[in-house]
Structures are given as structure tokens and as C-alpha cells.
Amino acid sequence: MQGVDPAWLPDEAFRPIGTRRTLIRGSGPLVDTVRAEVARACARFGGRVEHGAAPGPFDLVLELTGEDSSEGFTHERRGGRTTVTAQGRRGLLYGLFHVVRLGEAAFRGERGRERHAPASALRMLDHWDNVAVHPVMGQVERGYAGGSLFWEDGRARGDLTRVRAYGRLLAACGINALCVNNVNVHKAEARLLTDRIGDVADLADALRPYGVRTHLSVTFAAPMLLGDLPTADPLDGAVRAWWAEATARVHEAIPDFGGYVVKADSEGQPGPFVYGRSHADGANMLAAALEPYGGTVHWRAFVYDHRQDWRDRTTDRARAAYDHFAPLDGEFADNAVLQVKHGPMDFQAREPVSPLIGAMPRTRLAVEVQATQEYTGQQRHVCWLGPMWSEVLRFRADGKSPVGELADGGLVAVSNVGDDPFWTGHPLAQANLYTFGRLAWQPDADPHEVLDEWIRLTSGEGPAAGLRAILDGSWRTYEKYTAPLGVGWMVQPGHHYGPSVDGYEYSPWGTYHFADRDGVGVDRSVATGTGYAGQYAKPWAELYESPDTCPDELLLFFHHVSYGHMLRSGKTVIQHIYDTHFEGVAEVAEARRTWASLAGLVEPARHARVAELFEEQLRSAREWRDQINSYFFRKSGVADAHGRRIY
Numbered sequence: 001m002q003g004v005d006p007a008w009l010p011d012e013a014f015r016p017i018g019t020r021r022t023l024i025r026g027s028g029p030l031v032d033t034v035r036a037e038v039a040r041a042c043a044r045f046g047g048r049v050e051h052g053a054a055p056g057p058f059d060l061v062l063e064l065t066g067e068d069s070s071e072g073f074t075h076e077r078r079g080g081r082t083t084v085t086a087q088g089r090r091g092l093l094y095g096l097f098h099v100v101r102l103g104e105a106a107f108r109g110e111r112g113r114e115r116h117a118p119a120s121a122l123r124m125l126d127h128w129d130n131v132a133v134h135p136v137m138g139q140v141e142r143g144y145a146g147g148s149l150f151w152e153d154g155r156a157r158g159d160l161t162r163v164r165a166y167g168r169l170l171a172a173c174g175i176n177a178l179c180v181n182n183v184n185v186h187k188a189e190a191r192l193l194t195d196r197i198g199d200v201a202d203l204a205d206a207l208r209p210y211g212v213r214t215h216l217s218v219t220f221a222a223p224m225l226l227g228d229l230p231t232a233d234p235l236d237g238a239v240r241a242w243w244a245e246a247t248a249r250v251h252e253a254i255p256d257f258g259g260y261v262v263k264a265d266s267e268g269q270p271g272p273f274v275y276g277r278s279h280a281d282g283a284n285m286l287a288a289a290l291e292p293y294g295g296t297v298h299w300r301a302f303v304y305d306h307r308q309d310w311r312d313r314t315t316d317r318a319r320a321a322y323d324h325f326a327p328l329d330g331e332f333a334d335n336a337v338l339q340v341k342h343g344p345m346d347f348q349a350r351e352p353v354s355p356l357i358g359a360m361p362r363t364r365l366a367v368e369v370q371a372t373q374e375y376t377g378q379q380r381h382v383c384w385l386g387p388m389w390s391e392v393l394r395f396r397a398d399g400k401s402p403v404g405e406l407a408d409g410g411l412v413a414v415s416n417v418g419d420d421p422f423w424t425g426h427p428l429a430q431a432n433l434y435t436f437g438r439l440a441w442q443p444d445a446d447p448h449e450v451l452d453e454w455i456r457l458t459s460g461e462g463p464a465a466g467l468r469a470i471l472d473g474s475w476r477t478y479e480k481y482t483a484p485l486g487v488g489w490m491v492q493p494g495h496h497y498g499p500s501v502d503g504y505e506y507s508p509w510g511t512y513h514f515a516d517r518d519g520v521g522v523d524r525s526v527a528t529g530t531g532y533a534g535q536y537a538k539p540w541a542e543l544y545e546s547p548d549t550c551p552d553e554l555l556l557f558f559h560h561v562s563y564g565h566m567l568r569s570g571k572t573v574i575q576h577i578y579d580t581h582f583e584g585v586a587e588v589a590e591a592r593r594t595w596a597s598l599a600g601l602v603e604p605a606r607h608a609r610v611a612e613l614f615e616e617q618l619r620s621a622r623e624w625r626d627q628i629n630s631y632f633f634r635k636s637g638v639a640d641a642h643g644r645r646i647y
Helices: 011-018 029-045 089-107 161-173 187-193 197-210 237-253 279-293 317-328 386-394 427-441 447-459 464-472 474-481 538-545 552-558 573-597 604-636
Strands: 021-025 048-051 060-068 073-078 081-088 111-116 123-126 129-134 138-140 177-179 213-217 259-262 296-300 336-341 365-370 410-414
Touching (some): 029 197, 089 161, 161 427, 237 279, 317 336, 410 427, 427 604, 464 474, 464 573, 474 573, 474 604, 552 573
Parallel strands (some): 021 048, 060 081, 213 259
Antiparallel strands (some): 073 111, 129 138
């Protein structure tokens, strides 16, 4: 597509395949997609593609050996031939993109048979896209990459060329499911379930050739809003019948429909609490409607009191998901998946892994991360989140198994994509989307190797070292110049961009730091605080309970300590705050210089966009530094040991 960045699928990535002779065996829609990809590459680079029983020799054989729905494939190279085999059509498609990622290395030497298969059956993106432009949140809630790929001013986009291209990008990094509308379902979005299901079906048709199943966010109140029923009680027979009929119509329009995503009893969204019912009651009602068609309901666990009295230190938003859902373990249907944010709060740059993930062994769980950078620079700052997500996925939340295994219901990310020519607003934010897909496929993968893949595919070897230097430590750099030691927030209310240390301190949102003249942080210990630390499995509960054993990076999340409290680094809390904020700004300035040095090695439009954004990142980082340091200097009265300027 003219004027649209190819991201990690530039034509050049297909040169190793396109210059060779390939045999494709098998039939069906996804095999047709594989054939079209190879034929396009061969047409550009002079190779040949054959079908069925054509005589050899061949450099590459892509063979479908079964008819199941599996996604795995085998890959080997012997006797000068590279072979990919798969039992299922999706597996053959993923096998093709595996060869694309390997590049020339796929056609060198000998390689024994390797079996590749995703660790999770569901690897999904949630789009917070609104059909109609919301007066506060716009076309895409928490979107920083232009408008929606799917909707525009209340209408479905007529040209789905970019949607098809998007499906291709998603398949190439292993993503196989997509929810097309915002979890905050307003009136226009609610109608997608009924009289506008044809719009959703058109999107499903565009995504299907790349193995991406379509899901839909629905409002719990749909029977009242759309069906004129007097109630949405999940145990009411008429309500259950309405959902069954509505779901049958959805399946008729979209035979491979994935299921529903639901935000209920959360931030003003309706839910089962009003009827005295549990979240298991609500989820199971929808699960029953979806069960005949193989669909799944993803029920979000983001439920908390957003009208909290800031004076009340006994109420703790961090506790909410566990308190609401852990007692319901074992009560959810098999096709009901509890979708849990990776941390207990709301996608902060640093927070602990949610204890709920390790507390529901009899419930299917999906773990949700946020690729859109709501609290990590809003795609105006470079902040590659691969290391954060890897830490989460490797964390043994129940004391035994890593999160990547506990998430048996899938891995989900809030998408960072819009209709921006670079897809993600900031061209380097593409790395987050790609990394999520690859980690969802293999949660124990080395994120730095995944980053190298993305760099190689998008930019080649020329700027690779510079890009790696810019991206590799960018999450920790962002953390350094924003909220310290895991305390979180300190952002401008509403839009969440830029510093405001007390912006949410006296609000009803439960997002406090409790800084005073003597210290800072939230006491979440069992002994003297909210008891949140006790929600964890024993080894973590014991670790987090005391400031003497709590990891420094989470100290202020779990404890209120004095400014003179000594960290393991040998620095006091206040000196750590000063030092890290000066360091963070210096690291942004260095990254900006590195990017400038890549001029001539990076496509000009891309280089210009990132250079412009670095100016904003440096300005914002300085503002963060000066506001945070000045705030804590004025609170504590403790001077910087190095005599640097603090206002």
C-alpha cells in the first residue's frame, strides 16, 4: 500500500524465498494465502512456485500433511532442501513466516527437524476502538496512532485494504485473534451485536485469510438496551434466551466467531452486581450462549471501587481483583476465561504481578498487557516493553509455575495500532506489537532476541546496533524519570500524559502515594497496612511483607518508608529519586544523539518522525525530572548530595 510503512514485512524480507524454487502441497483457504505470499515474492525476485506433484528439485517445500486445526509446524533442512510440514493450515502459514524470519539462514547448512508450536492457543489483541467518536476518548480510547482501522465517525470503513494488511502483520508475529471494539461499549458499539453485525462480518472476512478470528466486546446490559427487556439479570430465563438468540445470529453471520469480551461492574459499566449475582453467574450466562458454536467469553477482572474516599486508608484498589474473584475459583464454565491485568492496578511502568494469577487453579485465565502506551509515554516516548512482559511471564505467581503457563486461557494485549502510516504512531512502538506476538507464542523466549528479529526485518543490519542501543534499555529509562520505586501514577489526570505528582492524590480513583514530610509510599503489609501483600503465595507474601526484603523496585508500592531509608544500592530513597531522574534525562538525550547518527541508514520519513518525537520525549523527561525532584525536595527538605539544580 502506497504511503503505508511495511513494518516487519517489507518486500526485502521475502527475497530469500522469492529468489528460489518452492513447492507447495495442500489445499484450502490458508494454503491459498501461503501460495499467494510465495507467488508474490517469486514474481518480484525471479523465483518459481510449483504446486502438488511437480518435479523437483526444490529449495523450499511447504507441505500440509493433515486437516486438523493445529497451529504447530516442523522445520528442517537436509540435502540442500528446506522443508516445512504442518498438520493444520494455520500451522503451514506460521511455518512460512518462520522461514521469512530466518531469512537466508533458512537456506544454509543442515538443520535437524525442529517442532514449533504456540504455548497458548489464544494470542489476542483487544482494540479499544469506538464506532462513534466519543466526546472525551475520541475514536480510539487510549489510542496514540491516529484513528481506527475499522471505524470512522460512526461508520464502518468501506476500504478494508489496511485491515487485510494488518491481519498479515499479525499472522507474521503469531497473533490469531482480535477484538474489534472498545471494552467500554457505548450505544453505537452495542449495536454491532445485532443490526450492525454485518460490519463485524466484513472485518472477519478481511482477517480470516491470515488465520485471525474475530471477537466482539458487548455490554452486559444489551438485553435492555437492544432487546427492550426490563432486566439483564443473568439468571432470568428471558435474558438467557435473548443472548442465545443473539449469539446464534452472530454465528450465522460469522461462522468462526471467536466470542465475547466483557467489562462489567467496572468504571460505570453495567454488570451482575445490580441483581445480586456474581461475576461467575454473568460469565456463565454468556458462556452458555457461545458454547454450541465453540466460542469463548473473556470476562475482565478489572473490577474495583472507582469512587473511593481518599481519606480511607483501609480500602486498597490493589486488593480488588483478588477480593472479588478468588472466592469464585472453580465456578466459571469451561469456555469462560477470566481476563486478568498483569498487575493489580492499571498498566503502570512498574507494578507487581497480580496475585490473582496464582490464586485460581480451577479457572481458565488470560493475562492482559497493554501495548498502547497509556502510562508509558503514549507513543511519544520510546519505551520498548519486552523486558517488562518477559519478567511478568516468567514470574511464578503460585510459587511453582510461570505466568506464561498459568495463562491457560490465552495472552491478550491492548493494541497500539491505528490508521497512522507507521501503524503505531511512533515507528519504534511497532517493536512492542511484534514482541507481544512472539512472546505470546513462546512466553519463555528471550525478548532481546525477539527485538533483534524485529530490527533485522524492519531495518536490516545497517542501523541495527544503534536501534538496539536505543530500544534495549528504554523501559528502564522511562521508569527512571517518572514515578519512583513502583509507587506509580503521578500523571496528569484524565489524559495521563506528563507529570502531576498530586494529580490523583485526593481523587476517588484509589491511586495514591501518601507522600508527606517524613516519607512516601503505600503500606500494603499484613502487619500494619492494607493486607494486600498477604494475597500472594507464601514465598512472595513473605518477601513483600517487610521493607527489609521487598525488592527496591517495588518498595514504595508495598511500604511507606522514610526518605532516609537505605536501599540495597547504598543510596537513600530521596537520593535515589534525585539520581534516577537526572540519569533518565541524560539517557534520553543520548538516545536522541544515537538516533540522529542513523540518518542515511533509516528511511527518511521514518527518521524524521522519530527525530521529531525525540524532541518531545526529551522535553517531557526534563519536565518529569524537575517536577518530581522539586516536589520531593520541598516535601523532605533534603538537598541533593551532588548539588545539582532542583527548583
